[in-house]
Amino acid sequence: MRISTVRAYLEQQSEHHGYASRLLPPVYKYRTLNPAALTAGHASFDLSHHLVFSTQLRKGVFTTPSAKALTEYWLQVAAKQQFALDQVTVVPDHTHLMVRIVPKLSIEKVALSLLNNGQYFIGQHYPQLLIENGMNQLWNASAYAGTCGQITTGLLAKWLESDE
Numbered sequence: 813m814r815i816s817t818v819r820a821y822l823e824q825q826s827e828h829h830g831y832a833s834r835l836l837p838p839v840y841k842y843r844t845l846n847p848a849a850l851t852a853g854h855a856s857f858d859l860s861h862h863l864v865f866s867t868q869l870r871k872g873v874f875t876t877p878s879a880k881a882l883t884e885y886w887l888q889v890a891a892k893q894q895f896a897l898d899q900v901t902v903v904p905d906h907t908h909l910m911v912r913i914v915p916k917l918s919i920e921k922v923a924l925s926l927l928n929n930g931q932y933f934i935g936q937h938y939p940q941l942l943i944e945n946g947m948n949q950l951w952n953a954s955a956y957a958g959t960c961g962q963i964t965t966g967l968l969a970k971w972l973e974s975d976e
Contacts, residue, residue, distance in 0.1 A: 813862070813958060813959070813960045813964070814960065814961070814962070814964060815860055815910075815960045815961050815962060817960075818862045818910065818958075818960045819899060819910065821908075822841075822862075822899050822901045822908045822910060823841070823843075823901070825839065825841075825901045825903050825908060826839040826903065829903050831903060831904075839876070839879070839901070839902065839903050839904075840874070840876050840879035840880050840883065840900075840901070840902045841899075841900070841901050841902075842880075842883045842887075842897075842899065842900040842901075843898070843899045843900075844896075844897070844898050844899070847896060847898055847912070848890075848891070848896040848912075850894070850895070850896055850912055850913070850914050851914070852914050852915050852916065855915060857914070857915055858912075858961050858962070859912060859913045859914070859915065859959075860898075860910065860911070860912050860959065860960050860961055861910075861911045861912075861913065861919050861922075861957055861958065861959055861960065862908065862909070862910060862911075862956070862957070862958045862959075862960050863907075863908070863909040863911055863919075863922075863923055863926070863955060863956065863957050864906060864907065864908050864909075864955060864956035865906060865907045865909075865923075865926070865927060865930070865951055865952075865955050866905060866906040866951070866952045866954075867904075867905050867906060867947070867950060867951060867952065868947050868948075868949050868950060868951060868952055869947070869952075870905045870906070870952075871905060871945040871946075871947060872904030872905045872945075873904060873905065873934075873941045873942070873945055873947070873950065874902050874903070874904050874905075874907075874941075875904075875941070878934065878937075878938045878941060879902035879907075881933075881937060881938075882902070882930055882933055882934065883897075883900045883902065885929065885930075885933045886900070886909075886926055886929065886930065889925060889926065889929045890911075893917075893922070893925060894914060894917070895911060895912065895913045895914065895917055895922050896911065896912040896913075897909060897910070897911060898910045898911070898912060909926070910960075919957050920957075923955050923957060927951050927955065930950060930951065931949060931950045931951060934950050935950070
């Protein structure tokens with residue numbers, strides 16, 4: 813997918829899910845103004861991914877304060893583990909993230925780190941949200957991960973097939 817399409821989709825989550833018309837829409841959006849520079853020796857890369865995590869049984873757990881706090885915690889995790897969170901949108905029952913990684917990291921490792929750290933953080937700082945919703949864990953045991961960038965797979969295939 814084109815990264816611009818994914819960014820626009822993340823920006824429209826409150827409208828997409830019908831939360832925008834509420835007086836206090838339970839949504840939180842984060843978008844970095846200064847993307848972190850990621851480097852690797854002797855390599856040039858742009859490894860961007862769109863991740864989606866849903867709460868257990870798609871229960872509406874997140875409030876604006878808990879979503880903001882979770883995002884701030886995830887930013888610390890990302891800095892420590894050398895990946896970048898460029899955009900996060902949280903609605904009550906799921907999150908969308910735009911993640912950039914370095915070649916030595918797998919998106920699976922990054923997703924697991926975010927899921928596990930998110931579970932820990934909410935359990936430590938917002939346990940009432942889990943208790944009120946009758947949940948023993950925060951996330952469903954699955955996630956969506958898709959790549960995105962400036963060049964689509966179709967454009968790259970066309971270029972590889974050309975004589976240039």
